[in-house]
Amino acid sequence: MNTAADVDQIKANWPGGILILEEKISFTKEVSIMVTKTAQGDLVTWPIAENVHQNHILKTSTVPATITPDLDQTIQAIAKTLADELDLRGVLGIELFVNEESNQVWVNELAPRPHNSGHYTIEACNVSQFEGHIRSIVGLPIPAITLVGPALMANLLGDELLTARQAFINHPAWHFHDYGKADVKPGRKMGHITVVGEEAQADLEEFLAGLQ
Known part of the structure; x- marks a missing residue:
């Protein structure tokens, strides 16, 4: 809740059951x-x-x-x-x-x-x-x-894995982990890449920027 209006909305639509209040x-x-x-x-x-x-x-x-x-x-x-x-x-x-x-x-x-x-x-x-x-x-x-x-680990979500598979041959510093899951689903962790060293980190960051 961010405003007084949010409080009023909660009061008007008070849910049942046990509630947990978090700051x-x-x-x-x-x-x-x-x-x-x-x-x-x-x-x-x-x-x-x-x-x-x-x-x-x-x-x-x-x-x-x-x-x-x-x-x-x-x-x-x-x-x-x-x-x-x-x-x-x-x-x-x-x-x-x-x-x-x-x-x-x-x-x-x-x-x-x-x-x-x-x-x-x-x-x-x-x-x-x-x-x-x-x-x-x-x-x-x-x-x-x-x-x-210094290291950078990046999760490959959904079809990012497919792009990374094709790019892997051009990035010798990548430690590429393909989880081998049968179904590629949006947002699903399909694998990850880890690099060690500042130069390799910059390379991976450039690849990740291209995925967006």
Whole structure:
């Protein structure tokens, strides 16, 4: 609800059942962090990703996120608190809204599994979120996570996959993931592309701009 008129409309068409009232917040960007714990209780996090959505579907994740050191520390602390309170094993994806001007953070979603916004870790980190997930569950140690270089992951939605298949041969820096789904549907995640390094990132951004 944005205006008094919206309140009047709700009152005039009051729905039945249980309602949940949520405060409307002002945030500047959405980020996410993947976290797990080893069998020995050591906390492991992957670099924070900055996410952009298209029609409420994740479109891109850029790593590292362009946030202040204070916000980075706050998010790391949130990840540690959640991992400790849940006695976490396996990977947990945490989506957050941040407001850089007010230095505020809100947790938006918890995903108790490897998460789409963490797919960049397959190529951009020494240990992927998937390997970290299994290592945590079976009790294997997890080395400190390192980022190979700045990365960009882009989801291929609907028939974007078909365009990307044709373009792939001309983009040697692409790490192209085709999910092999039988039906191509608008807005459906059909695959993703990850690139590592600033030059490759600029190349992928140019391709994505051409899809619009």
